Amino acid sequence: MSSDAPPTPPEELSDDVTATLQELDEQGLRRAIIYAQELLQAADTAVTEIEPSPNEDILRTTDRDGYTEVVKQVRCADGCVDCPHGPYLYHVTRESRPEGGAHTHWKFIGRVHGEHE
Numbered sequence: 767m768s769s770d771a772p773p774t775p776p777e778e779l780s781d782d783v784t785a786t787l788q789e790l791d792e793q794g795l796r797r798a799i800i801y802a803q804e805l806l807q808a809a810d811t812a813v814t815e816i817e818p819s820p821n822e823d824i825l826r827t828t829d830r831d832g833y834t835e836v837v838k839q840v841r842c843a844d845g846c847v848d849c850p851h852g853p854y855l856y857h858v859t860r861e862s863r864p865e866g867g868a869h870t871h872w873k874f875i876g877r878v879h880g881e882h883e
């Protein structure tokens with residue numbers, strides 16, 4: 767049958783990591799891949815942190831089970847007669863994409879009363 771040479775490890779990978787991976791059997795390698803994907807996903811989540819738009823202030827974020835409560839205050843241009851607008855409450859969920867990464871989904875809940883900064 768085939769006597770393929772073993773694949774060349776990436777130079778950027780440390781010898782420790784390479785050696786550890788080479789010692790793994792098939793099942794161990796699959797576990798390593800899954801773990802690496804989880805690490806990637808965790809890193810992605812940090813990148814897609816909730817950030818306010820230029821005309822908004824985030825007053826409060828609270829992590830709940832499955833979503834994050836975000837209270838946002840909208841800053842209007844000078845001269846707006848309806849101010850203040852908000853603060854408004856949103857439920858923000860992070861949705862993982864099958865191809866990797868995630869995006870945040872903002873669901874408008876309503877105006878919040880009694881939020882004091």
Ligand SMILES: [Zn+2]
Pocket residue numbers: 842843846847848849850851
């Ligand atoms: Zn306004």
